[in-house]
Amino acid sequence: MAKMDKKTNTGEKTVEDRLRALYNLQKVMSDVDKIRTLRGELPLEVQDLEDEVEGLETRINNLNAEIKNLNNNIQDKKNGIKEADLLIKKYESQQSSVRNNREFESLNKEIEFQNLEKELCKKRIKEFETEMKAKQEAVASSEELMGERKADLESKKKELENIVSDTQEDEDKLKKKGKEIEKEIDERLLTAFKRIRKNARNGLAVVTVERDACGGCFNKIPPQRQLDIQSRKKVIVCEYCGRILVDSEL
Secondary structure, eight states: OOEEOOOOSOTTOOHHHHHHHHHHHHHHHHHHHHHHHHHTTHHHHHHHHHHHHHHHHHHHHHHHHHHHHHHHHHHHHHHHHHHHHHHHHHHHHHHTTOSSHHHHHHHHHHHHHHHHHHHHHHHHHHHHHHHHHHHHHHHHHHHHHHHHHHHHHHHHHHHHHHHHHHHHHHHHHHHHHHHHHHTTSOHHHHHHHHHHHHHSGGGOOEEEEETTEETTTOOBOOHHHHHHHHHTSSEEEOTTTOOEEEOTTO
16 A cells, blocks of 8 residues: 545645644654663563462462362271271171181171272372372472562562653653644544554654655655655555655654
8 A cells, every 4th residue: 555545534634734643643652662661571571470470379279179189088098997997897706606617708708808998098098198298399399489489579560660650650641642642633544553553663653754765664765756755745655564654854
């Protein structure tokens, strides 16, 4: 797209007025970008740390729930051992009053089975205890890491708050000024400006012609196109990068 139609609902405003408003808006938004650049990657670092802390909290809660479940499993197996001991005593006492070898052997098998149940319970208890110990160690290491991340987060938040407090007033004033300038631009052109700015490097949607080239992508602009830009009779965009072009005298 090489140019934008000048027919818009802008009342008495000329194309030159709109170009000047666009250029002024670009200057204001570039100043806002500079302020945000001062904050650097801090907002992202804060967000990443908050996400990491939240993830660690979730991990710790899940591990503690698993540990509680393992404790319940261990208690169940200990109860199983007690039940087996009671049954063994019962069967042993019954053996003293059996009427024949067949009954004695039957009770003996029951005793053997309960002893096997006890051994199986003991084996499972050891497995649960080993698993629980590993999870407790994971909880401890996660809690230690979370403590470190919370300290980092607090430090980064304070650093960000200090920078924001120093620059917020200026940013708010610039944003207010930008909103006032936006009122001078018709909606279609303003939408185009915002779209170009979002996709353009360094947020530059409006650039001047410098040394016969686009101030955004630095591609050469034909002489006739430069004359059209200087005439300020229509909105012209760079055919290479799509930025809105204005002459340096504007």
